[in-house]
Amino acid sequence: MSNIGSYEERLAGFDWSIARDVLGWQDGELLNIGHMCSDRICANGKADKTALIWEGFGGASKSFTFDEVRQLSNAYAKLLQDKGVQPGDRVCIFMDKIPDLYISFLGVLKMGGVVQPLFSAFGDDSLEVRLASAGTKAILTTGKHVKKVRKIIDKLPNLDTVIVVEGNAAKLKDNEIFFEVEPVNAFDCFQSDENTPSVLHYTSGTTGQPKGAQHVHGSVMGQALTSAWVLDLQDDDVYWCTADPGWVTGTSYGIIGCWALGATQCVLDQGFTSARWYQFIQDNKITVWYSAPTAIRSLMRDGTDLVNQYDMSALRHLCSVGEPLNAEAVVWSQEAFGRPFLDTFWQTETGAMMITNYPGMKVKPGSMGKPFPGITAAVLDLKTFEPHTEPGQVGLIAFRPGWPSMFREYRNQHDVYQSKFVGSPEGATPEECRANPDVWYVSGDRASIDADGYYWFVGRDDDVINTGGHLVGPFEIESALIEHEAIAEAAVVGKPDEVNMEVVKAFVTLNPGFDFDDMTELSVMNFIRKSLSPLAMPQEIEVMDKLPKTRSGKILRRYLKALEWGEDVGDLSTLEDD
Amino acid sequence: MSSMHEEVLEYVIDEYIDEDDDLEVDFETALISSGIVDSFSMVSLKVFLEKKYKISLPDSEATPEAFDTVNSICVLVEKHLG
Numbered sequence: 001m002s003n004i005g006s007y008e009e010r011l012a013g014f015d016w017s018i019a020r021d022v023l024g025w026q027d028g029e030l031l032n033i034g035h036m037c038s039d040r041i042c043a044n045g046k047a048d049k050t051a052l053i054w055e056g057f058g059g060a061s062k063s064f065t066f067d068e069v070r071q072l073s074n075a076y077a078k079l080l081q082d083k084g085v086q087p088g089d090r091v092c093i094f095m096d097k098i099p100d101l102y103i104s105f106l107g108v109l110k111m112g113g114v115v116q117p118l119f120s121a122f123g124d125d126s127l128e129v130r131l132a133s134a135g136t137k138a139i140l141t142t143g144k145h146v147k148k149v150r151k152i153i154d155k156l157p158n159l160d161t162v163i164v165v166e167g168n169a170a171k172l173k174d175n176e177i178f179f180e181v182e183p184v185n186a187f188d189c190f191q192s193d194e195n196t197p198s199v200l201h202y203t204s205g206t207t208g209q210p211k212g213a214q215h216v217h218g219s220v221m222g223q224a225l226t227s228a229w230v231l232d233l234q235d236d237d238v239y240w241c242t243a244d245p246g247w248v249t250g251t252s253y254g255i256i257g258c259w260a261l262g263a264t265q266c267v268l269d270q271g272f273t274s275a276r277w278y279q280f281i282q283d284n285k286i287t288v289w290y291s292a293p294t295a296i297r298s299l300m301r302d303g304t305d306l307v308n309q310y311d312m313s314a315l316r317h318l319c320s321v322g323e324p325l326n327a328e329a330v331v332w333s334q335e336a337f338g339r340p341f342l343d344t345f346w347q348t349e350t351g352a353m354m355i356t357n358y359p360g361m362k363v364k365p366g367s368m369g370k371p372f373p374g375i376t377a378a379v380l381d382l383k384t385f386e387p388h389t390e391p392g393q394v395g396l397i398a399f400r401p402g403w404p405s406m407f408r409e410y411r412n413q414h415d416v417y418q419s420k421f422v423g424s425p426e427g428a429t430p431e432e433c434r435a436n437p438d439v440w441y442v443s444g445d446r447a448s449i450d451a452d453g454y455y456w457f458v459g460r461d462d463d464v465i466n467t468g469g470h471l472v473g474p475f476e477i478e479s480a481l482i483e484h485e486a487i488a489e490a491a492v493v494g495k496p497d498e499v500n501m502e503v504v505k506a507f508v509t510l511n512p513g514f515d516f517d518d519m520t521e522l523s524v525m526n527f528i529r530k531s532l533s534p535l536a537m538p539q540e541i542e543v544m545d546k547l548p549k550t551r552s553g554k555i556l557r558r559y560l561k562a563l564e565w566g567e568d569v570g571d572l573s574t575l576e577d578d
Numbered sequence: 579m580s581s582m583h584e585e586v587l588e589y590v591i592d593e594y595i596d597e598d599d600d601l602e603v604d605f606e607t608a609l610i611s612s613g614i615v616d617s618f619s620m621v622s623l624k625v626f627l628e629k630k631y632k633i634s635l636p637d638s639e640a641t642p643e644a645f646d647t648v649n650s651i652c653v654l655v656e657k658h659l660g
Binding site for chain 2: 057058096121147168171270271272273275301498499518519521522525526529533534535537539
């Protein structure tokens with residue numbers, strides 16, 4: 001029997017207070033995610049239960065009980081407190097998927113800090129932009145990644161504490177602290193409440209630099225309930241979320257949701273190969289697997305014969321997130337694993353799942369599923385912003401505000417936050433936006449709804465590129481491209497890709513005196529890979545004599561994108577004449 | 579070893595290894611499975627090989643296993659050079 005039972009019955013009379021029941025949480029208890037994912041689990045009799053099974057490169061493996069996680073996260077909380085970090089200060093975690101990442105995440109929250117996880121493959125430019133925006137006070141990193149921090153620290157006046165948790169202590173600089181974590185039995189957790197800032201995730205938009213979506217400790221209610229009802233986590237499950245905590249899935253469902261429920265989770269910190277993943281599932285008898293379409297399509301490519309070489313019999317429930325899960329992948333997973341991957345839709349800003357498929361509900365391969373109970377969703381007309389009423393009409397996916405895991409602001413960008421709420425009066429505060437029952441939060445994605453109430457993804461409503469489930473902002477890449485000596489102007493769009501859904505394609509003009517031979521192209525690619533990230537690296541660069549622009553000089557990205565996707569280029573009346 | 583082995587090794591060292599890393603990399607050093615080259619960066623390594631040797635490597639063959647050492651990379655490239 002699944003946790004959710006009947007989806008239809010859960011809809012009737014739904015109230016978010018059921019999340020408290022699922023957690024067994026009562027008024028007056030401390031609402032601090034760090035506490036709820038460790039101390040509270042131990043207090044509820046699971047101190048000796050395995051919390052984390054970790055495997056890394058070179059055959060390395062470790063496991064931790066909830067009591068070990070509790071004591072080691074206490075140590076991180078105490079360290080930060082001792083170093084002068086105050087509640088509300090932003091503390092970045094910049095590591096590969098090593099156990100310290102997961103444990104220090106709880107430690108930051110326990111001492112009241114705002115944890116800012118960043119993807120460890122980010123280059124120094126990407127890192128700098130996000131640390132500067134957040135005014136980050138401290139960073140927890142490793143010997144492998146501290147070199148990127150050294151390149152930029154002089155430009156970050158707020159960043160005064162650099163802590164290295166793994167590597168060669170003898171190679172650190174004078175201003176860096178080497179920390180070997182040792183258990184600390186007791187720590188007095190910060191007395192946070194549901195509105196206390198918790199996690200700050202950066203997400204990319206069409207224009208400008210990435211925006212910091214601020215979440216709160218109360219988000220755990222949404223993350224735990226969706227983990228229970230959609231991921232169907234039960235007490236004897238062994239759960240694997242393949243996402244990196246540098247992105248929101250890796251924290252909402254790779255740390256918070258599962259640990260708040262006291263579930264055992266596995267982490268594999270190793271590059272992707274199908275055989276390695278199957279081996280990991282077999283060895284750890286993984287029962288619930290939450291992955292991404294790009295990975296699933298890569299597994300598909302290697303075929304079912306490979307699957308059959310491993311014992312996958314423990315697997316009982318599969319879910320997917322990050323980009324639309326195509327029907328072929330759903331059908332293949334049924335063939336390969338005896339059960340379909342269930343698609344889930346949500347985003348950094350929503351903090352938890354919004355439209356999903358459920359255990360026991362009929363799966364329509366290729367569909368996003370239906371709104372989670374308690375979520376009022378609609379597809380809005382593109383011009384009037386009124387909800388469509390007829391099946392099949394394409395519009396903007398939108399939600400009525402008020403769910404517990406909803407982001408509370410874009411850091412220092414109130415106007416951008418307000419612009420996400422259609423119908424919100426100009427000048428409305430973030431609190432007013434969220435409290436207004438007449439506004440819609442607009443996700444930036446387009447979909448239609450069929451006659452049975454299933455949502456079907458159509459595409460993004462903006463120029464943000466979704467590559468392998470990671471959102472990449474074209475502006476950030478364009479800004480970096482013109483830093484390369486050969487590039488005069490740049491426009492970046494998503495290009496269709498069979499495995500990653502989209503990859504980055506750049507259109508550029510050259511500075512005088514530069515030829516664009518193969519090695520120059522490679523040099524530009526590596527320049528972006530190192531300064532931003534491998535995800536942002538253009539996989540194709542096309543040189544143009546001039547970029548298409550409006551008469552006012554704005555580059556027409558949508559024109560280039562339409563050409564790339566073979567779509568109608570639309571109204572070109574504003575296109576600059578030759 | 580061939581000049582190709584030397585060229586690929588030089589590229590890997592130049593592009594993926596920091597000057598102050600204490601890493602000795604040779605033709606048999608595991609690159610992907612050891613974490614020296616992250617799997618996201620395999621794409622740029624593939625592009626390098628395609629452009630340098632004027633070949634096209636199908637995605638189905640550009641696997642982490644095939645890219646794991648300089649030697650295995652050269653086996654793949656030589657296959658496509660005919």
